Amino acid sequence: MLSKAVLTLVLATVTSVRAVWPIPATIETGDKTLWIGEALSVTYNGDKVCWRPTSNNHPCPLDDDTMDTNVGSLFWQLPWIRNYVAVGGPKFSSKEIVKGGVSRAMEAILDDNFVPWKLYPRLELESTEPSLRKPKTYVSCLDITQTGKDTAKTFKPLAGDVDESYNLTLGTDGKAAISAVSSIGVLRGLETFTQLFFQHSQGPIYTTKAPVKITDAPQYDHRGVLMDVSRNYLPLDTIYRTIDAMSWNKLNRLHIHATDSQSWPLEIPALPELHQKGAYAKGKTYSPKDIAAIHTYAIQRGVEAIVEIDTPGHFGIVALSHPELITGWGATPWSSYCAEPPCGQIQLNNPKTDAFFDKLMDDLLPRLSPYSAYFHTGGDEVNFNEYTLDPTVGTNDSAVIVPLLQKFIDKHHARVRKAGLVPMVWEEIPASYNVTIGEDVVVQSWLGDEAIKSLTGQGHKVITSNYNYWYLDCGRGQWLNIPEGEALEANWPFNDWCGPTKSWRLVYSYDPRAGLTDDEAALVLGGEVGAWAETIDEVNLDSILWPRSSAAGEVLWSGRTDSAGENRTQFDAAPRLAEFRERMLARGVRADPVYMTFCTQGGNATTCSL
Structure with missing residues (x-):
């Protein structure tokens, strides 16, 4: 019946x-x-x-x-x-x-x-x-x-x-x-x-x-996971396994944060010195063949890989091979010049910068464009104070720096478009630095609901990674060492900046279009959970991502509300997610439990509830 x-x-x-x-x-x-x-x-x-x-x-x-x-x-x-x-x-x-x-x-x-x-x-x-x-x-x-x-x-x-x-x-x-x-x-x-x-x-x-x-059918077109392979190198089989799990969850965008100030694992044949001096170790790199294989593996599973080279900040590692292009490398105290060590940003007014990026992008982008429609140019956490150390700038005055940023972004996005790709940026580029970007550019927002409303209100296409809900590295403790004494007392119990932990229930509660007008909501293309890798590697990645990314996956595929406009509840979600977690385990992904077996054997979600 x-x-x-x-x-x-x-x-x-x-x-x-x-x-x-x-x-x-x-x-x-x-x-x-x-x-x-x-x-x-x-x-x-x-x-x-x-x-x-x-x-x-x-x-x-x-x-x-x-x-x-x-x-x-x-x-x-x-x-x-x-x-x-x-x-x-x-x-x-x-x-x-x-x-x-x-x-x-x-x-x-x-x-x-x-x-x-x-x-x-x-x-x-x-x-x-x-x-x-x-x-x-x-x-x-x-x-x-x-x-x-x-x-x-x-x-x-x-x-x-x-x-x-x-x-x-x-x-x-x-x-x-x-x-x-x-x-x-x-x-x-x-x-x-x-x-x-x-x-x-x-x-x-x-x-x-x-x-x-x-x-x-999905409610959002962009349903993604951000994977950071720079702060900790991730082997290919770990990336493949993540793509597999994404496809099971009907997630369709893998955002690869490929380089940062900590390491440069990406092999660029035209500039081999970047990985030869910037990788953590020999063999801890991704060759052009590896990148093609990642893209192909993803496409076969309905997933599009999007590579990010963060610029002009988060670029310090290039100082090991091209010190003439970088400002702030080794600057102390680091907290005055960057969000985390080591510092280092592109010298914005150095005539050699354009030639370097022409060579870098002429090598990389034609190899990405057959597989992806987007290229992420970064743009977050540019520290203006660091430009006081830049011999080509020499000041932290935004009246000087912003025009230089505008010129850099204009040229960089022109390179991306020339390769047939659409640029993506972090929200600081238009929102914090007042840099004008093209109508085609997709803005990735991480600073919360007010930021998304402001960006969409200005007509920007947005994907959300709201750190209050979807930063999966949050709440797991400080990764910096704290010296004994006053600093130890001030920082005890060593919480990180974005705690508490974003449980699957918190992830599931987020509505990417909440509080927006219909016109603003239409500009939210979707979202990504973030797995910044200061304390993530191949050993714990599965448990960091799953099943919390599954929770975001349902929000993005099915919508936060049902056809009657009612919120999907934890009572509805928990039994289904617990079952799906068992399926992920059976298929080789070590996802965390949703709750204890006593609850799953209770027959419905009211067994374990307030």
Whole structure:
């Protein structure tokens, strides 16, 4: 019998076993059991999809015009495929995207699933699981239809270029279907499809949700994670794993903060001295092949990588290879000249600066433009006092510095546009320094709701990373050492600047468009959670990001409010997020628990509530 799990009523009527994350626009589920296995037939626009090789001797055939993506994520980590991508250039097709998505979805369902004992009452899993003795109806086919045609913009989109909507049905007869306008929409539908199934304690895979009918589409075009690879180097497999988890959460932008004053891990063949002197160690760098592989891996999963070279601040590391271009390197006390050590900014009035950036960007940007529509030029935390040390400026007078900043930004953004990319900046450029920027420029705001209202009120396109809600490094303690004595007493108990910790509940409570007019709200393209890496590396990144980024992911995909205009509550979110956390664990991401097992076994979110 069909029960409509309208989202505003999910808490009252549906336990976590009927969960989908992020919650779809509409979802109807039933209570019939279906099973699924390797006999599943998958078609894409009528053509059979070979999603699983039967053996090494009988692999899925390799298409002449596409790269084989059927063997899962490890395929893209092989050195030879990174060579192929760098040499052959980006080659993407709808069929390739969908084939890879099908393979990964079935891998998640059949190989990386989990027994949901945490989601049933204590010690009652076996009595509530579907019986293995009764006749079984299997999901026999999954028919995928793409109704629109992908273009080059599909794989390197600006906000709004891609229709990510999808429809998903699963009948009690075992016939499933996904329809979407784009291949990226197909990927989103496939990720939802994976969440319909569980592993039986005796091994087989089943769902108790049939029939299923889902329609879905995102509320925001830009749904991202900021990853800082400069303050602590992150290995490629860590980046790949993060992209995987983003795709499961229907997040679609990976913002790579590639360089900062602490290190320069990015290899620039035209300027090899940058990484040779600026990387933390040999091998702790990203080659052009690595960057191409990251972009390709992301695109295959419906994620666009956006690289940031922060300028003109946060640039001190270049002093190790080009001291003539940098002011403030090694300045003391550092707190007078920069936000964190080591200091160092570009000399704004040095004639050599233009030639350096021409050479840097002529190398880098043509290698990024085939894969991404954006390039982030930074612009945050420029310390005017540091320009008292700049022999080409010699003052902290904004009347002198702002015109020089304007000239620098104008030239820098012209380089970005010349490469066919759209510039992004941190909000200080227009908001704090009164630098004029083009109408195409996307402004990333981190200073809060008032800043977003001011920026959108001026007509700027904005993505939000409001530090009060979405800075995930906050509340974990000070990373600076405090000397004994008066300073120790003043700084005890060594809290960081942006505490408290942003729990998933706080992340989930944020509405990026709250308090805005309709015209202002339309300029908020989406948002990003921030994982600044002073105390983050590959060991703890998963637990920092997940499931808190999942909470932001639902806000950005599904909206902070439901179709009735009511806030989505923690009571609705917590059981679904707890279940989704188990799915991430099963697929290899070490996400933190949402709450204790006692709560998940309670059957609904009121078990653990005030």
